[in-house]
Amino acid sequence: MRWAALLPLPLFAALAGCGGIQTVGGREGRDAALINDLFTVFCIVTGLFFVAIMAFLFASYWRRRGFRGDRMPEEDEALASPTHDRRLKLGLFLWVGAVTGGLMALAIASFFTDRSLAQPNQAGRPVVSIELVGNQWWWDAKYHFHDPSKDFRTANELHIPLGAATMIYLKSTDVIHSFWVPNLAGKQDLIPGHVNDIVLVPTKAGHYRGQCAEYCGLQHAHMALDIVVDTPADYARWLARQQQPAQMPADPQARAGFDYFMNKQCSACHSVAGTPANGQVAPNLTHIASRATLAAGTLPNTNGSLHAWIADPQGVKPGNNMPYIGLNADELHAVVAYLETLK
Numbered sequence: 001m002r003w004a005a006l007l008p009l010p011l012f013a014a015l016a017g018c019g020g021i022q023t024v025g026g027r028e029g030r031d032a033a034l035i036n037d038l039f040t041v042f043c044i045v046t047g048l049f050f051v052a053i054m055a056f057l058f059a060s061y062w063r064r065r066g067f068r069g070d071r072m073p074e075e076d077e078a079l080a081s082p083t084h085d086r087r088l089k090l091g092l093f094l095w096v097g098a099v100t101g102g103l104m105a106l107a108i109a110s111f112f113t114d115r116s117l118a119q120p121n122q123a124g125r126p127v128v129s130i131e132l133v134g135n136q137w138w139w140d141a142k143y144h145f146h147d148p149s150k151d152f153r154t155a156n157e158l159h160i161p162l163g164a165a166t167m168i169y170l171k172s173t174d175v176i177h178s179f180w181v182p183n184l185a186g187k188q189d190l191i192p193g194h195v196n197d198i199v200l201v202p203t204k205a206g207h208y209r210g211q212c213a214e215y216c217g218l219q220h221a222h223m224a225l226d227i228v229v230d231t232p233a234d235y236a237r238w239l240a241r242q243q244q245p246a247q248m249p250a251d252p253q254a255r256a257g258f259d260y261f262m263n264k265q266c267s268a269c270h271s272v273a274g275t276p277a278n279g280q281v282a283p284n285l286t287h288i289a290s291r292a293t294l295a296a297g298t299l300p301n302t303n304g305s306l307h308a309w310i311a312d313p314q315g316v317k318p319g320n321n322m323p324y325i326g327l328n329a330d331e332l333h334a335v336v337a338y339l340e341t342l343k
């Protein structure tokens with residue numbers, strides 16, 4: 001029987017594989033830690049019952065082996081003795097008690113977790129307010145401030161300060177999406193015509209990955225989100241940079257790229273603060289070079305993948321809403337040189 005204790009091992013081995021920047025086992029946010037604690041309680045309680053039921057099963061099998069099919073009626077009567085009856089009754093009472101107790105434990109744990117999740121402001125009033133709009137298949141972020149002249153727009157990468165509450169207002173322009181950064185919190189839907197919200201209270205600095213968690217069409221799987229939890233000093237530095245408009249590049253090639261960008265349709269869809277580019281239907285590129293990934297986590301943001309993306313967006317992410325533009329090699333190099341100045 002001792003080996004039965006090893007039965008749950010594969011489960012623990014599987015859970016041990018969970019780790020990293022996008023994992024349901026993450027505890028780097030207040031909500032994520034609460035949900036994880038509840039999950040642990042569920043695993044322990046249901047695990048104990050699993051082991052108990054398996055033990056009964058094997059015990060009955062073991063006992064049964066000793067019985068012969070041709071035993072005498074007296075032998076059966078001996079089994080049905082009053083002491084045996086009493087033990088059976090006691091066993092049943094204990095079992096019903098254990099089941100009821102287990103279910104109560106789960107219900108109580110769920111209730112308290114739910115209440116803690118519903119109190120968003122333990123870390124104080126949210127200090128950051130972000131409007132996050134889901135688009136097929138990228139994330140449009142607007143940071144709002146008391147002084148609206150400090151507002152800015154970015155895409156596909158959020159920075160939030162460590163230890164403070166960030167309020168995220170969730171909207172959608174097309175279909176239902178779902179905001180999910182498992183290391184930090186649970187899920188919340190982005191619904192067209194309705195504003196949802198979620199509060200993030202990160203407890204550990206680092207780079208995390210979010211993922212749209214509601215099937216939203218062809219490129220749903222390529223609708224990821226980078227979330228960087230900064231120390232307050234790093235966050236202040238990042239904010240100050242994002243609030244700056246783009247600078248005119250000095251390098252002649254980047255300068256040529258700027259001209260192509262403004263004249264070759266790019267500016268009709270994309271905006272770059274501080275330039276005439278004011279398109280509203282595509283990711284804001286004012287500080288594209290400061291971001292970790294391209295096209296909602298589809299490619300790492302490198303010189304090579306910038307070329308690949310602009311040369312053939314439909315080859316990289318089929319069905320996405322950026323068309324093939326048809327730049328020649330010089331124009332392509334120049335546009336990439338320009339985008340790389342947008343730090």
Ligand SMILES: [Cu+2]
Nearest residue numbers: 212214216220
């Ligand atoms: Cu989706």
